Amino acid sequence: MRTLTGVGSTPLSGVGTARWYRPEAGLTLPDRPDPSAVDAVAELARFADARDAAREAIRDARDRAAERVGEEEAAVFEAHEQFLDDPELVDDIKAAIEDGTPAEHAVHDRFAAAIDQFEALDGQMAERADDLRDVRDRLLRALLNIGTDAEADDGAALADLGDLPAGTVLLAERLTPSDTAELDPDAVAGIATVAGGRTAHAAIIARSLSIPAVVGVGEPLREVEEGADLLVDGTDGRVVVDPDAESRAAAATDAAPPVTERVATADGRPIEVAANVGSEAEIAPAAERGADGIGLFRTEFLFYDREAPPSEEEQYEAVTAALSAFPEDRVVVRTLDIGGDKQVSYLDLPDESNPFLGRRGIRLSLDEHRDLFETQLRALLRAAASEGGEGLAVMFPLVSRLEEVDAAAEAVESVAAELAAEGVDHAVPELGAMVETPAAAFLADRLADRLDFLSVGTNDLTQYVMAADRENDGVAAYHDPLHPAVLRAIDRTASAAAGTDAWVGMCGEMAGDPALTELLVGLGLDELSMSAVTVPAVKNRVREIDSAAARDLAEEALACETRAKVRELLDG
Template identity: 75%
Template sequence: MTGPTTLTGIGSTPRTGVGTARWYRGGADLTLPDRPDPSTVDPAIERERFEAAREEAREAIRLARDRAEARVGGEEAAVFDAHEAFLDDPGIVDDVEDAIADGTPAEHAVRDRFEAAIGQFEGMDGRMAERADDLRDVRDRLLRALLDAPTPTDLSTLPAGTVLLAERLTPSDTAELDPAAVAGIATVAGGRTSHAAIIARSLSIPAVVGVVDALAEVADGTEVLVDGEAGEVVVEPGEKRRAAALRKDDAPVVPEPVSTADGRAIEVAANVGSGAEVPPASDRGADGIGLFRSEFLFLDRESPPDEEEQYEAVVAALEAFPDDRIVVRTLDVGGDKQVPYLDLPEEPNPFLGRRGIRLSLEEHADLFETQLRALLRAAAHGRDGNGGGGSEGDGASDDDRDDRGGLAVMFPMVSRVEEVEAALDRVESVAADLAAEGVDHAVPELGAMVETPAASYLADALAARLDFLSVGTNDLAGYVMAADRESDAVADYHDPLHPAVLRAIDRTTAGAEGTDAWVGMCGEMAGDPELTELSVGFGLDELSMSAVTIPAVKERVREVDSAEARELAEAVLRCETRAEVRDVLGLDE
């Protein structure tokens, strides 16, 4: 391949890096010998081999876990606990042992059983499909042990400036990478929400996944640029493109809050999916956390976290940002986020079913209560001293709260005023219980996500009852455009730059005008520096995003004039097609 050639995929870590391509092919050859005649197989020996392989794999998984914990933190490392659990899963172990008893050699029994499990997960939606990667990882560890195959290339010692190309990377592969050495990752397979992609993001390694386009033709040693924001891999990019891309990525970190050129303060906060993402957010200059996806505390485990664990996770985030606001979203499961132990109802169309606040108010009222107890206790932390003597809050009018600091809590997937009223009642009753028990607590700021057209139409009524609203453009675009956010086939529809979505955003800020509620945005649109002026023009007070784009968005906010930004928003709101919107914004089609 002679460049420059641009291959497209899915941007996963929105940073850019340039380096030298190096293919990673998983190291060892795991081709199995031909299956022998069952009568020649000694099941006792095979059982012993299987046992020994499990123990070897267990040791390697624990080592990977410790290494990941040291590099990216405990929450990301917890994926390896899930890997270890596969080694003990009776549904797998018993089947492998049964096959061995019938005369199947251990390596064939392992491969067959894992292939079946991988096939099952691949047939599911969203995050569950990505558990297939975890199973592949465990299967390969077992097969390596059984075949006595060499361990794969040591990914922790790659030379500086490597762009790693692979068919797919497992979570263990990714956790081994040294972010100082690896300039980028491009893989043929994988989605944005696979564990491997999440770990790469936590390590801030530029990454593009799902590059089906001719990645295989890129030879080792070629210069490659990985633009994880545009979702592009540029082969032999040339000096101009390289310099432009790196300039974009290198916006200086601005630790203090920023205002527009004419003095309007805009909070630029971080979205985090786990405690491990909190320190990098603060390093990138986040003004607090605008979206703490609390559901990550519930994934990849066998039972929900208890009140204490949730309390501690939130307090750790508050301590990392003592002067800033931390917005924790209550449990948002259902739709693409399935949690097996919660026994969520089977639904023909989960995106239009029991999700978010709907589950918290009914099927999982118990989990909601535990979560609110943890949150109200955490809200007292740091007031009147470190954790001691918190006030008994009185909801939206709690006036001893610092303007911008402290805890805020928001409810996901709201579509009715009644849901907000019921959630506020639950908060009040949890506060009363804690008071009766003599437990320190406070009522945090309370808000709702605007992710449904209903919430956008009702923004005035919601804002009148709450302290804030936060626009979730990922789901809002999906529901306004009737386009599944997980489906490639309708990816074109799922774009916040469609006029209908932009009008829903504007309707939200307009609805909140005249109330005391502030309005933020925490969908992916908020993190796009090319859309910062438009977001300011819509009247948003806060933009919350993946930590990596915070410096570029802060830089952009400082250049914006809010009157001009409003004119831009008005021009965009007059558009009738996405092409016209892109034209007004000066973006290429």
Template identity: 80%
Template sequence: MRTLTGVGSTPLSGVGTARWYRPEADLTLPERPAPATVDGDAERARFAAARDAVRDDIREARDRAAARVGEEEAAVFEAHEQFLDDPELVDDIEAAMAEGTPAPHAVSDRFAAAIEQFEALDGPMAERADDLRDVRDRLLRALLDAAPGTDVADLPPGTVLLAERLTPSDTAALDPAAVAGIATVTGGRTAHAAIIARSLSIPAVVGVGESLRDVDAGTDLLVDGSDGRVVVDPDAATREQADTAATTPVPDRVSTADGVPITVAANVGSEAEVAPAAERGADGIGLFRTEFLFLDRESPPTEAEQYEAVTAALSAFPGEQVVVRTLDVGGDKRVPYLDLPAESNPFLGRRGIRLSLDDHRDLFETQLRALLRAAAHGGDADLAVMFPLVSRMTEVESALSAVDAVAADLEAEGVPHAIPDVGVMVETPAAVFLAGRLADAVDFLSIGTNDLTQYVMAADRENDGVAAYHDPLHPAVLRAVDRTTAAAAETDAWVGMCGEMAGDPALTELLVALGLDELSMSAVTVPAVKTRIRQIDSAAARARADEALACETRAEVVDVLGLDRD
């Protein structure tokens, strides 16, 4: 028995039989012909046809991923489509073909250069190289008419999949019922493939390094995504420890070691995610994304459809709270039947509450009717509603007025209803600066760190060119979180966090110290975060948080917190 170490990506354990996935072996290029023998026009036509086919493949992959892991995680495939149509890449490839380079070689050459550029960068930006590989491999398969030798969607039960790396497409195709674990030579926790693996609840350890290559197919392995280890030929005691950890009951509610209660809820982006969230021990739902009800269809969902989806979620969490976010489209989420206007910078355009109040008031009011009705028929659970992308007090006032108006209409119609607790998302610098006034006006604030980081750092989270700036550990982002919780502490409002940051056990101590009352995350990380909370001394944690807030760089923050990450 020996142990290999890497980065735990999904905090679960699994035991199975090693099987190597080497898709690159199926993409061997033919010998490069002399330029004079290459018909440039024919190669450009081949390339254009391949791009069309790959574009269709990417959109199908996005739809499949959205159904399995939610719209938020599936958004990566929209970035893949942007790579496919990147004018600089396309122009360079077409120029090479015009000079006598066959299409497959032109694609391979140009993508290799772009991948190398990304890999030379630091942090999460380097991990975007895998997204480029995903698009490159799709193009090469289309051009070479090649199929992968191993179908990752059809693996035998009990497989531990080993690979140099996994692309988002590879990972989204995996069957969690068959795959006992994943281990890769390269990769990081924030890579898109790792995020999808967490959403699928597949135990995963990434970045194991060269030692993983020595593991032969057919070897028994234990993948421990909590401790970031891969155990080769685990003995009976090690297997038993893993089994015990997997079956240890998750405590219903947790407090820090010195008695500070913290709610640990789940983010849910589809109806299929509700039951697993309850099974993982989530204290309710901290973010119920309603977009899945509106996407991949020809017309908006009816009031009845929305009512049924919300009441089903409420029924799954008796005695807990379910926080529903009203429709948040625009930006990276497009809804064809809404005919949203084309915008040069949609993340700074008409999205979230702006669309609901100004452009699609009818959809907003229909959704509010469903929510107020569900609040009266949700069983023992409490419904709360929050509004996304708030940046002005007038938006909150208008949204609250809409709630009152809908309640009055339902009352006049004799329809049973109730007014739920109401909150707002803190995702913009404006909301941070208004946090005190917002907290006076509503029942709670929920910090969405994905968008808050984007706007604080002026870094589009879908733009790989500025990925290094999209960093929730930057001192400016931490200070925005601290300012929000400090402002709310002067009111009766509670403060939660529902961004990716909330589900990282390595950051739990910091977030508790910053005054968060609730953390909401992918359901798979709930047990690990609950375990971490019970170990925290909040007073000592606050002292470390104050040091982090005084830092000027990310590197200083990482050092203060004792984190082991790029």
């Protein structure tokens, strides 16, 4: 038995048979011809056709990913499509072709340079190199007229990634987001990669699929032979070669939710551990993992991939289905959050130069799309009066002004009066706001006076506090929720609500990282909501925490001047 170490990405364990995935084996380029022999016009046409084919494949991958893991995770493929139109990439490739370089070589060369630039950087920006590889490989497959199968060392073709044999532990140099989105979680017992990080898009998709994963194992992983017995421990970041019977037995029990009851810290402070849900398909797995309800029910999935908005009845049925799955727990529904990176074609959203700072979230609901907002509120208030509806809570996204909260609350009252006049059963649920903007953090005390709860959305809060577009790779190094400025915004929010009747939660990747649980408890959060797969690990971590020690840790983190110091503190 031999143990390799890496970074645990999905906190589950699995045992199976090693199968290597080497997509590069099928992407061997032909020898370069003499530039004078290259028909530049024909090569430019081939490149144009390859872009069209890649675009279609990316859109298909986005649709499949949205259906399987949710719209939020599938959004990465929209960024992939943008790479196809990036003038720096496209113009350079065309220029190389016009100088006598065949299209496949021009694509390979230009993407190689871009990948090298990303990998020279730290953190999430380096991990975005995998997204470039994904787009590059789609273009090369189209240009070389080959499929997606890859060759294994022994010459046998590796099966299509969507149809791997049961009990496969997939090994690779790295996996792209589209590779990972193809995997069948019922067949794949685990993933281990030589390179990669926990916040890479492929790792996020693997978590959404509940596939045990360890990334960044390094060169020792290459020594693992095809067909070897492996255990992948995504909690402790271990890959065990030829695991013994005891290790296998421990991994086999990991599939069951370890904690189904609510939990408290070692000194008795209760912490709610809920799940983020982005589609109806995610509701049952969240319940199976022991989530204390739903802390973020993203309603956007109801509006995508259709010709017109969902009806009131469709929305009512989706929400009541979630309530039925968690009859004793809270279900927090976020009202429609579109705009920015979330577009809906039939709504004709405004074309803005900086959509993340434009009309999105509650701004659109109170203005251009008031009709959609009121229809959604009708469905929600009706759901609040259904069986189990007392657990419903509704929160408004991208709040930055008190006037918005007041207007939203007035809309709720107006819809309630309308339903009453129609003789329709309804109830007013808990109302809350997402804290995603610095304005909301600064106004947290006033928001807590008006509302039943606040929920910190760390992805957007980090983006706005750091003035760093989370989709802009040029500033990816700034997008770190552990930056002291972001931590202080979280602390300010929780402190402002302390002593009031309002509770404070958090949703996003940060909430689902067990390594950060003590810090978040110390910052005063009452609820943590995350990908369902991480619920058991976070619950177990909560039980180990002493509240006083957690607060001391938080105070030390808040005193740090750089994110590097915060990470050093947490790693220590």
